[in-house]
Amino acid sequence: MTVLAVERLTKQFAGRDSPAVNAVSFEVQTGATVGIVGESGSGKSTLARCVAGLIRADSGSVRLNGVEVVGASPREKRIFRRDMQMVFQDPFASLSPRMTVEELVGEGILVHGLEKNSTKRRDLVVSTLEKVGLSAEHLKRYPRSFSGGQRQRIAIARAIAVRPMLLICDEPVSSLDVSVQAQVLNLLRDLHRDLDLSILFIAHDLAVVKYLCESVVVMSDGVAVEYGSREQIFDDPQHAYTQSLLRAVPVPDPSIERARRAARQQ
Amino acid sequence: MSLKIALRRPPKRRRSPLAERIALVVIALLVLLAVFGPSFAPYDPLKVDLALALLPPSPDHWFGTDMNGRDVFSRTLAGAQITLSATAFVLVVTLIIGVTVGTAAALGNRVVDEILMRITDVGLALPSIILALGFAVALGPGLLSAIIAVAATWWPGYARLVRSVVREVRHADYVEAATALGVSRWRLVRKHILPNSLDAIYVQVTLDVASVMLVISGLSFIGAGAQVPSPEWGAMIAGAAGNVTNGWWSLFFPGLAMMITAMAFNLAGDWVRVRRDPTLRDGIAR
């Protein structure tokens, strides 16, 4: 079943020469992980925000479970936001500094009326925290006392607490250290498997996308230049841009890098 | 993570915490005085007894008596209630109007913003003294005129401050994240935007206590505010102006009271500022 269907989505900002997102189309099936990959300025972040309804798209369609997002009223948006949650890049800025972990993770549950009883809500919060590797002892603490990786877990917990169908992640690991990045990526993989969560993963790091995503959309200058399965994109890229991107990604293996450099110099 | 915490720079000037503690104690005392003070006054602050005029400080009259024979200490206590409650009243009204207008301007569309800001500009352009005199003429002189005048000229400053802070906070990542969560606009303002914007306000309010008090007292001093025989501190000084040489105590003690109040709140304001967040914008001292 198609959880998300994006069709010819377009967005151009005032004063710019070309659209940030130019007639982009792709689909996300239930339980699938789709990666949107591109360099800076490719429009991938704008695309994510248009899909999430945070930015108003100029034209095109975004259907979440058949419901149209583009042009929806704020009230309508709030309703389908339950099914589509987002995790942002900067773990230090995306959590309100004056709210405790309990309030933050419980906010979605509260706002969408999923559990009115506050004790039961707390239990839900605790079980969600445990899913991301945190615990009840973190409930009353504020974001500032946590590390970047932990804050990202809190952000993820907040997003999955409302049991969305789709999780949109906008560069969620780019500001994290290598070892912490691995933990968060594994967490996303596990949640994807355990909760049958569909994930739309936006990143600039191709190796990360390859690890996490079964399908990939490659973006350049607002246009989706290539769209295929992981194997298709990484083993047999068709578009020149994709090929040049892959060529540029460094491999953590000195002998391979040496061979590549020798090949380049011919 | 611990490395990052450890590397945070220490505040440039380490003020002695003793000063802050004294300031807080003084403020607590002042609040107590303002509420209960007059009940402890040994004499009736308004009773005139010319036989006791201009007595210097003594065990009977700790602060002496003024030219009308009224006990200065009792009057100072009574004045605490008047001056401080007038100041508090002005600040509360100012805050309510200023925060509402500033928030509405920052969150509304351009039209709303423009309209509200132009109204604010008008408010900023009015000098409080002239306005107070105007109210004095219209409503008759008195503390009420002074209060209205000061509040009317003070709220635009807060509106401006709140507007600029909220405008920044509005674009913060966590606000966007809350929107993505499905939080309603109202809750967004109440739980995310306002709590994170009001930090700057706390600082400004503490600094303004002194300023507002001085303006109100100043207005009383020139006759546009509280009138003699009110024991409002400014009015007390006005009434005693002629007694500098032969009754300095009737000027000195109310003046001292004002000075201590101003200092205590300024120190407390500074302490609030440093404690809250070292990267906070400086409060605008007027």
Added chain:
Amino acid sequence: MLEISDLRVSYPATEGRVEVVHGVDLRLERGSRVALVGESGSGKSVTARAVLQLDQDAAYSGSIRLDGEELLGMSARRIRSIRGFKVGLVFQDPLTSLNPVMRVGWQIMQPLVIRGVDKKEARRRGVELLERLGVAEAGVRFDDYPHQFSGGMRQRVVIAIAVIAEPELLIADEPTTALDVRVQAQVLELLRDIAEERGLSVLLITHDLGIVAGFAEHVVVMRNGLVVERNDVDTLYASPSHPYTRGLLRAVPKIDGDPAQRLLSVDEIAEETQ
């Protein structure tokens, strides 16, 4: 040519001082490329910056010898004369390391001009260098301002400034972290070519194990202010000895890796070895 012995660096903190580098040893032979690798908080940047004492509040102990000359304790004037002359610096963010109100060419010429080189000659050399670094129409662009360049171009300008006075050592602190992957590849390639051409020694500070594999001959791994492993690049990648290094290598997603192979975090490696 660069020898760091038992370097300790401390900074002022909310209470007293805190030591962030706890006795680091490092050797850089002439003409070699060494990568100093670590995550945030490892002390790698602090160590590199200590060479030219770039941080005012830092307190140093130990020894840093450049060509036999002891740098710690040297007068500020002497250090300044070494910067740009014997040692070139390339930093992460070209936006902040270039003066936005000065023409790019002027900034490139500076290291020469202050050493008494004739302006015409300095300009000639600057344009030549910019061309060598792959900037098209270098003669014209020489007079542009930094904001008129893209990120990758700005970084080339920074490199030009760093190498124009023919230093012997180049210290590059995360020079490509802010760049897109294709530009990153180009800039690293350039850096390597220039280093080889001029016999430059390079100390590259980074967290990215991918670029280290393609750039460095020797690798020094730091963690929490200490060196945990040092080796030549092939040995380090093929058979890392320290659990932390192993953890780092297993935690990095590889473009040629098998997605089914689970990434391991450093903690999981530590548990394994216990």
